[in-house]
Amino acid sequence: GQSLEQPSEVTAVEGAIVQINCTYQTSGFYGLSWYQQHDGGAPTFLSYNGLDGLEETGRFSSFLSRSDSYGYLLLQELQMKDSASYFCAVNGFQKLVFGTGTRLLVSP
Amino acid sequence: EAQVTQNPRYLITVTGKKLTVTCSQNMNHEYMSWYRQDPGLGLRQIYYSMNVEVTDKGDVPEGYKVSRKEKRNFPLILESPSPNQTSLYFCASSRAWADTDTQYFGPGTRLTVL
Numbered sequence: 001g002q003s004l005e006q007p008s009e010v011t012a013v014e015g016a017i018v019q020i021n022c023t024y025q026t027s028g029f030y031g032l033s034w035y036q037q038h039d040g041g042a043p044t045f046l047s048y049n050g051l052d053g054l055e056e057t058g059r060f061s062s063f064l065s066r067s068d069s070y071g072y073l074l075l076q077e078l079q080m081k082d083s084a085s086y087f088c089a090v091n092g093f094q095k096l097v098f099g100t101g102t103r104l105l106v107s108p
Numbered sequence: 109e110a111q112v113t114q115n116p117r118y119l120i121t122v123t124g125k126k127l128t129v130t131c132s133q134n135m136n137h138e139y140m141s142w143y144r145q146d147p148g149l150g151l152r153q154i155y156y157s158m159n160v161e162v163t164d165k166g167d168v169p170e171g172y173k174v175s176r177k178e179k180r181n182f183p184l185i186l187e188s189p190s191p192n193q194t195s196l197y198f199c200a201s202s203r204a205w206a207d208t209d210t211q212y213f214g215p216g217t218r219l220t221v222l
Contacts, residue, residue, distance in 0.1 A: 033210075041152065042198060042213040088148060094158065094205050095166060096141070100150040 002026040002090050004099035011105045012058040012078050020073045020102045022088035032064050032071040037101070038084045047073065048091075078106050110135045112214035114199050120220045121189055129184045129217050131199030139202045140182040141166070141211065142174065144195040151198065157182055158205045189221040 004024045012018040022032065035043040049055055049071060050063035061074040072082035075082055085101040112133045121127055133140065141156040143166075148184075153166030156177040171193055173185040186193060196218050200211040 038217075042215050044213070045210045048210065089151075094164070095153055095156060096211060097153070097167070098143075098151040100148060 001010070002028075002092060002097040004088055004090060004097065006088055006099045006102045008087075008100070009103045009105065011107065013107050014078055014080060016078050017074065017076050017094075018078060018104065020075075020086050020088075022071045022073075022083070022099055024069050024071075024090050024099075025086070026090050026092060026097070028078060028092040029066070030093075032062070033089045033091060033096065034062050034073045035087045035089060035098075036084050037087065046086075050091075075104070080106050082106050092098075110212070112196065112199055112201055112212050114197075114214040114217050116217060117215060120222065122222050123190055124188050126184050127189060127219075129186075129197060129199075129219070130186065131182045131214060132180050133182075133199075133201040133205075133212070134177065135201060135212065137201035137212075139205045139211075140176065141200045142172070142182070142184045143198045143200065144168065144193075145198060145216075146195050150217055154184070154197075189219075191221050193219065194221045195219060206219050207217070 006022045033048045034046040037043045047062035059076045064071040083106045087101045089096045089098045115130045117201040138159045143151040152168045155174040157163045199214040202211045
């Protein structure tokens with residue numbers, strides 16, 4: 001089976017940098033994805049790591065270490081609109097398994 | 109506009125009354141999936157389909173049925189809904205099963221079973 005752990009909540013101020021960690025245990029692994037979900041909205045894709053290392057997309061970066069079964073999402077220059085829930089998800093065989101999500105609260 | 113649509117967006121029903129939630133995508137995606145989202149539990153996969161006439165169970169399939177007769181549509185059927193199926197449901201699609209990295213989600217259907 002698969003299980004993922006991520007913090008339930010993280011708080012930060014505008015302009016800061018925040019890192020959301022994700023550890024996983026899985027029987028099948030192709031990569032790690034990150035999704036953002038605003039209250040009342042649908043999840044939207046942010047980033048994907050199929051190989052070890054850092055992927056950068058604008059203010060967001062994601063990192064994967066397969067040997068450590070660990071990844072993180074890094075959000076830089078935080079803005080109020082970044083307040084949302086962030087989910088890591090393991091890309092397994094034919095399916096995506098989500099973590100329980102991290103609620104990010106950005107304050108002025 | 110490329111999108112995944114779901115209907116209805118909100119539904120209140122009673123125990124045992126069969127219902128169907130429709131899902132349609134206009135991106136010619138092969139892979140489609142249904143998830144339910146409950147507080148503290150994240151998104152859990154109910155069923156998925158790799159292509160027309162090919163469906164398989166996800167992690168929480170009990171009480172649900174699906175069909176994939178056409179590539180664009182993937183309805184979720186609750187034959188006899190129960191209160192524990194009260195949840196927020198999302199349909200999602202991606203280009204192919206190997207591209208589960210980028211799933212496009214519908215707007216969600218909030219279901220309440222009384």
